[in-house]
Amino acid sequence: MTKSVLIEKVAEKIEGLTRNQTEIVVDTVFDSIKKALMRGEKIEIRGFGNFRLKTRNPRKARNPKTGESVDVPGKKVLYFKVGKALKEALNSEQK
């Protein structure tokens, strides 16, 4: 499912909300999450999951072709932890 399909589905469920308004809402949600992440904040969506940045330490690696040692700088990566309610919902009614 893409964002535009998601927007349509949400708009259908809410009376009086136009597709345009829904689009602004959905964009605002993901933009706000992005901005909070860039500020180094952790985002907790109860029943869904948490987003936060993890730090990868700098390390020395090797070019597998030449055997040369290279410095890999440290960096931040985005980490998503699935919420408990979501985990359970995924595995309740199926099989």
Add this chain to the structure above:
Amino acid sequence: MTKADLVDAIFEKVGLSKKEAQDIIEILFDTIRQTFAEGESVKISGFGTFNVRKKMARRGRNPKTGEDLEITPRRVITFRVSNELKEQIEKLDA
């Protein structure tokens, strides 16, 4: 940041009451959850993709007791950050 902050952001951006903003947020995440329950992935361009992956049953061991047990088949969500956001994040000081 929690859902309450998202409610505030929507309240400020769109002419909706806080209650309405709150309801929409719940419906938004509900809709995403339902999509996962149907086994479908959700792709938010510029943000990332949530994939639903099926795991087969496998033998495992309770690390505490050393007991053998079967890990039941299950579905898990994996999140892959979009290239755009990944690049922005990597530019931050580590």
